[in-house]
Amino acid sequence: MPVKNRFAELLPEITEWRRDLHENPEILFETHRTSALVEEKLKAFGCDEVVTGIGRTGVVGVIRGKTNTSGKVIGLRADMDALPIHEETGLDYASKTPGAMHACGHDGHTAMLLGAAKYLAETRNFDGTAIVIFQPAEEGGGGGREMCEDGMMETFGIQEVYGMHNWPGVPLGQFAIRPGAFFAATDQFEIKVVGRGGHGAKPHQTVDPVVASAHMVSALQSIASRSADPVDEIVVSVTSIESSSKAFNVIPAAVTLRGTIRTMTKAARALAETRLKAIANGAAATFDAEAQIKWLPGYPAMVNSEEQTAFAASVAEKVAGSCEANAPITMGGEDFAYMLEERPGAYILVGNGDSADVHNPNYNFNDEAIPAGCSWWAGIIEERMPAA
Structure with a gap:
């Protein structure tokens, strides 16, 4: 299962979404425009349900497979919020909001999960239910905690949950992960x-x-x-x-x-x-x-489940040809930790290539990583819940 051809076809469209998000960053829970855009697109894709207002401004979409003999329900999560940083990239699509910038690539995460959602809603080539989760306030606001406290896992019956973050310094489109404690x-x-x-x-x-x-x-x-x-x-x-x-x-x-x-x-x-x-x-x-x-107290340590990490690495290896399965620990924080405290799952890094580091005013998400990221998310669903 290499990069899916459909995502190469969708790359210009997904890139357009990503750059629109980059140009219009929103901080913490104030992701009103972003959340509305996500809601609009999920409905246009034909998701079976789209629910808003979870964790204040979070959005959740439900996509049911062609069959559901497995009874499995898997969540995929992307973060939507930007940082209070003044952008210095000089890009044509640079932030139009002074003092706010997508300096961590959450615009890319949101766009990639939207791309995966569009594909999954088109094909539905899986046996179970996919839940796409768009979370506000990862950057210090604890949006993941608030979505869990709003009962998201129970409401949608989520059994496993997976997340992804772009990572400067990892080769473009390659993946890195580790079992156990990953982020501090x-x-x-x-x-x-x-x-x-x-x-x-x-x-x-x-x-x-x-x-x-x-x-x-x-x-x-x-x-x-x-x-x-x-x-x-x-x-x-x-x-x-x-x-x-x-x-x-x-x-x-x-x-x-x-x-x-x-x-x-x-x-x-x-x-x-x-x-x-x-x-x-x-x-x-x-x-x-x-x-x-x-x-x-801040975010807890983010701990990847052993079984789900091995599975996530196997999907990444099929997409990219290889996967670093024992990536270095990072002392940075990640509030996906709250979701992993609620359900087993795994969090993976996708390479952003030789770019400025995250939280840097010159950082920019590399759109060429989109097909790999979308393919991994789609692969998680199709391989964890193969069509009956």
């Missing part, structure tokens, strides 16, 4: 170090939160280097240090640290939270300051 949990923290401000020439009359926070930044690195098992993947990054003072001779009353911790297991995640709180409180107390800590 993405927790955040904010620590306000409260002291007593004063004149920079009289530090003995102050409780200096700058000194306390400097020690805290160094001490937090011991979570990875001394608290966690060396074989566990864990990243601790303090990404912001702010105080209210801009003067050279003023010791501020407070300093705020912000950052992120990335982990791959529930145990490491719990350990990181416990140690961060202990270290922050201890470091602050050492200098007579106070630590006011906010732990902000």
Whole structure:
């Protein structure tokens, strides 16, 4: 099952959809235009049902095969939202919305799943039901969680679920996947170090939160280097240090640290939270300051199911001729994790070639990846639920 000829025929049309989406990016749950376009096309394709408003602005389409003796129901998910980034590509179809850009390729994901939906609705050469899921707010909003909380899996009887993301650096149209934990949990923290401000020439009359926070930044690195098992993947990054003072001779009353911790297991995640709180409180107390800590839980680790991953890799190998079946772990986050907590499934990467990285103002989804991505999604349905 190589790339399907039908997707080569549909490439100009799908590319047109993708570039329209790129030109009109929408952020988080505000995917009103995008969701309406998806709804319109799914209805035009002849989907058996099209349901909107799941997870606020999510859209779900139902496509029934020629037969349903298997009773299987498989979900395919694409994300729709853009990022709050100002585009710098200079493309003819660059974003028309200042401060918003499809810098992660969700325009490509949506277009590819629409292409697969059109093909599946035309052919229906499978025994079961395909559910196409278009999700808002992947970029930090937890749209996947909200769709699950709205009862999507139960409403449509989804038994397995599959997702895909384009990946710069992977050869164009090739695939990469791994079983087990693939993307990291993405927790955040904010620590306000409260002291007593004063004149920079009289530090003995102050409780200096700058000194306390400097020690805290160094001490937090011991979570990875001394608290966690060396074989566990864990990243601790303090990404912001702010105080209210801009003067050279003023010791501020407070300093705020912000950052992120990335982990791959529930145990490491719990350990990181416990140690961060202990270290922050201890470091602050050492200098007579106070630590006011906010732990902000993010997405859980995204864990691919063993059986479904092997199946997804086999489909990818048939489409592309090969598949990297033990891809490197990424410490980035992905809220498809919520769907994989609800149902077994797998998440795969499709190569975007030698492009700018995602979340970069010069990134652009490579339209030449569309036939491979569409073929993989269609193959998941046709091979997992072969026609009776």
